Amino acid sequence: xxxxxxxxxxxxIQTGKTTRGIKRFDKGRGTKNLPQDEVxxxxxxxxYRDGTWRHGKGHKLTNDQI
Amino acid sequence: xxxxxxxxxxxxxxxxxWENAIISLKGTWEGNNLHIxxxxxxxxxxxxxxxxxxxxxxxxxxxxxxSIDSLILFLQIELxxxxxxxxxxxxxxxxxxxxxxxxxxxxxxFTSLEYYTDFYEKELVxxxxxxxxxxLIHSSKSLDFFYRTSFDEDEQMYSREVxxxxxx
Numbered sequence: 124x125x126x127x128x129x130x131x132x133x134x135x136i137q138t139g140k141t142t143r144g145i146k147r148f149d150k151g152r153g154t155k156n157l158p159q160d161e162v163x164x165x166x167x168x169x170x171y172r173d174g175t176w177r178h179g180k181g182h183k184l185t186n187d188q189i
Numbered sequence: 190x191x192x193x194x195x196x197x198x199x200x201x202x203x204x205x206x207w208e209n210a211i212i213s214l215k216g217t218w219e220g221n222n223l224h225i226x227x228x229x230x231x232x233x234x235x236x237x238x239x240x241x242x243x244x245x246x247x248x249x250x251x252x253x254x255x256s257i258d259s260l261i262l263f264l265q266i267e268l269x270x271x272x273x274x275x276x277x278x279x280x281x282x283x284x285x286x287x288x289x290x291x292x293x294x295x296x297x298x299f300t301s302l303e304y305y306t307d308f309y310e311k312e313l314v315x316x317x318x319x320x321x322x323x324x325l326i327h328s329s330k331s332l333d334f335f336y337r338t339s340f341d342e343d344e345q346m347y348s349r350e351v352x353x354x355x356x357x
Contacts, residue, residue, distance in 0.1 A: 128343040128344050129292075129343070129344070130270065130292075130344050133291070133292040147292050147293065148292070149224075149267075149292070149293045150267070150293070150341075150348065152348075152350070154308065155219055155220070155300070155304055155308070156220060156221065156222050156265070156298045156299075156300060157220070157222055157265070157296075158219065158220050159220075163224075167227065167232065169227075171220070177220060
């Protein structure tokens with residue numbers, strides 16, 4: 124996530140200074156339910172920080188999103 | 190408000206699919222949270238609607254779905270970060286709506302009784318909802334309200350969350 128905090132990344136989305144197709148970033152809480160930071164995409168899928176897809180549903184990432 | 194987004198059948202089907210996915214894991218669940226904007230037909234829901242819709246969905250879940258054996262349902266509400274450490278004895282609807290996260294919608298979760306006892310029960314602090322919140326809840330089940338706050342090194346502020354656990 125480029126060394127920025129989750130709040131900084133979300134602010135970047137609001138100002139249009141981030142990759143297209145990304146809806147928001149969510150902070151992981153270190154719990155079993157919210158183990159890691161997540162990135163949510165406009166198409167409804169979401170990816171954990173370690174690269175695994177949440178709920179087992181993913182899509183092919185664009186070069187910008189990688 | 191509800192008429193704009195809430196297609197009850199689509200919402201129920203979406204929740205049912207989520208529950209079935211958790212049941213199929215047969216106790217090996219992990220990271221099963223479902224943000225309310227991930228529910229079919231609620232993807233365009235706005236921040237000002239998150240709290241009301243969360244309790245509306247909670248009512249549907251509690252009253253129209255069978256509970257999953259050995260798992261406890263809860264609603265997790267992420268709040269805005271704060272420069273000061275929060276103490277939250279009483280919780281009102283107005284305060285919750287003003288302080289809900291600017292970015293992350295509330296989420297529905299299931300946890301095991303074991304994880305609840307080992308983690309949440311120790312980590313969370315009890316708070317009391319006032320009537321403005323209780324009026325939104327239509328269930329005979331017992332609801333326990335908690336909050337948690339901790340210093341976030343990345344943000345250099347306190348993160349804050351409210352939890353609503355549904356107990357039989």
